[in-house]
Amino acid sequence: DAKTTQPPSMDCAEGRAANLPCNHSTISGNEYVYWYRQIHSQGPQYIIHGLKNNETNEMASLIITEDRKSSTLILPHATLRDTAVYYCIVRRKGSEKLVFGKGTKLTVNP
Amino acid sequence: DAGVTQSPTHLIKTRGQQVTLRCSPKSGHDTVSWYQQALGQGPQFIFQYYEEEERQRGNFPDRFSGHQFPNYSSELNVNALLLGDSALYLCASSSQGLAQTGELFFGEGSRLTVL
Numbered sequence: 001d002a003k004t005t006q007p008p009s010m011d012c013a014e015g016r017a018a019n020l021p022c023n024h025s026t027i028s029g030n031e032y033v034y035w036y037r038q039i040h041s042q043g044p045q046y047i048i049h050g051l052k053n054n055e056t057n058e059m060a061s062l063i064i065t066e067d068r069k070s071s072t073l074i075l076p077h078a079t080l081r082d083t084a085v086y087y088c089i090v091r092r093k094g095s096e097k098l099v100f101g102k103g104t105k106l107t108v109n110p
Numbered sequence: 111d112a113g114v115t116q117s118p119t120h121l122i123k124t125r126g127q128q129v130t131l132r133c134s135p136k137s138g139h140d141t142v143s144w145y146q147q148a149l150g151q152g153p154q155f156i157f158q159y160y161e162e163e164e165r166q167r168g169n170f171p172d173r174f175s176g177h178q179f180p181n182y183s184s185e186l187n188v189n190a191l192l193l194g195d196s197a198l199y200l201c202a203s204s205s206q207g208l209a210q211t212g213e214l215f216f217g218e219g220s221r222l223t224v225l
Binding site: 034045098103 | 168
């Protein structure tokens with residue numbers, strides 16, 4: 001599975017958009033990009049995933065660059081409850097495991 | 111609709127002992143995966159069960175074993191506990207695995223402390 005690189009921490013003001021970057025320069029054509037988050041003392045929560053195209057759901061948007069070597073998770077209007085560790089994961093098609101790194105600790109400030 | 115439930119939530123064991131952790135998947139799900147999360151680290155895949163068989167396994171020793179029952183619930187067993195087995199053990203469920211749905215639902219975990 002391709003390795004991902006994320007900044008260890010980020011801050012965001014409440015109500016503003018949070019843009020979390022992820023580098024996955026060794027991604028191959030059959031690998032998906034996933035985002036999960038983990039709020040303190042809880043299990044990880046699925047946010048969104050994509051292969052090539054940008055994706056949007058009720059929680060967030062996923063922007064994948066054309067060369068697929070990086071992506072950005074966008075939380076359009078961050079709230080205090082979005083404070084969590086955000087994990088960017090690359091999963092090979094056909095694999096059932098998610099390989100988590102250390103993620104980005106996002107702190108949303110009032 | 112109950113989500114993924116795990117028991118016990120916390121437990122303390124001593125080195126050399128054995129432990130069994132339990133997981134009930136989300137209603138309608140038939141696939142269960144187990145992850146180990148050490149303090150300050152991301153979760154690490156242990157194995158996945160589907161149709162009562164281990165379908166895929168991560169890089170964990172044979173001391174870690176599992177079982178899935180006909181009602182899709184699952185157990186994780188760890189023998190000969192080491193201090194390094196202290197971690198949060200997470201269960202995740204899906205319907206027929208990531209290939210079908212792309213999404214795992216995680217429980218809140220069982221916190222194991224080995225003294």
